[in-house]
Amino acid sequence: MFFRHIWTITGISYFISSGEVNPLNVKVTTDPVPVVGRFDVILATCTASTSQSPAGVSWNLGTLSDSVKIKNSAQNQDEMYTVSSSLIGVPTVIMNQLNVKCVIKHHSLKEELVIDHEMVVHYSPQLVYITPLLSGDGFQCEADANPKALLFSWKRMNQTIHNDAIKIEGNRLYFLKLTSDLNGLYICEASNEYGTGTGSLYWQKGGFHLEL
Structure with a gap:
């Protein structure tokens, strides 16, 4: 299987087009920035939006697999499908600069879209x-x-x-x-x-x- 890799640190949007009329809009965000000493917070959110059909959004967490929970949500508003997946956990110092991967699957993509995201913790x-x-x-x-x-x-x-x-x-x-x-x-x-x-x-x- 082939993969397309993109790297992000704090949060950025991508418009992925495979020649079709409606592109896939993908973004990874960290807002607000997690702070050590606080309880369960959103560490990062990966979102995929398209007017065709819902995309599949998942994570490759590596060493964080046992440290965070994943919360998924989906909505269809004005014929726009938006799927979000958030990482939730207690921020720690060792999480800062760790790499996680958001994986996007959609029929309009010839390959999986893999977004490397460097976590930020204050x-x-x-x-x-x-x-x-x-x-x-x-x-x-x-x-x-x-x-x-x-x-x-x-x-x-x-x-x-x-x-x-x-x-x-x-x-x-x-x-x-x-x-x-x-x-x-x-x-x-x-x-x-x-x-x-x-x-x-x-x-x-x-x-x-x-x-x-």
């Missing part, structure tokens, strides 16, 4: 990690988050960060001098619209220890 910073800069004079804070963290703040545990000894530029922390009075625990907070995550660095003259 979540707050989960893992915040601090790494030394290649220059050797500071550290950089990064986070696993979607959308990515854009707001970073630094603080020193139980002490004030003095500008004459330490410089902060966004997600970067620079030590302007290497003296023992700067020994201590430094914490980076990374935030996006869904929340904040923290990572820490224990710095002491002559070395440092990174913590998650």
Whole structure:
């Protein structure tokens, strides 16, 4: 059997014509974007519309087969047949960027239409990690988050960060001098619209220890 493949990430429509008067309109949508921490939501919806006869809509879910439910619906309005199939489940971090396939079958198609869809899930910073800069004079804070963290703040545990000894530029922390009075625990907070995550660095003259 032959297959036609199309790739989509967030949502797009396709008008598939095989030379007949009425083309097949297919779309995969993710609206609104699923967010980790919420209960059963629609993760993605595949819809096929045509004025001829209903299309068959199904999914190839791979590793998600046991994690989601499928809800199908069909309607005929003004001689337009619309068939939708939605994936419903609890959003998780590992679902983000996983690939699922929507499979369309219709008599007007010479082959099955397979739409590869990359799932999108939003979540707050989960893992915040601090790494030394290649220059050797500071550290950089990064986070696993979607959308990515854009707001970073630094603080020193139980002490004030003095500008004459330490410089902060966004997600970067620079030590302007290497003296023992700067020994201590430094914490980076990374935030996006869904929340904040923290990572820490224990710095002491002559070395440092990174913590998650």
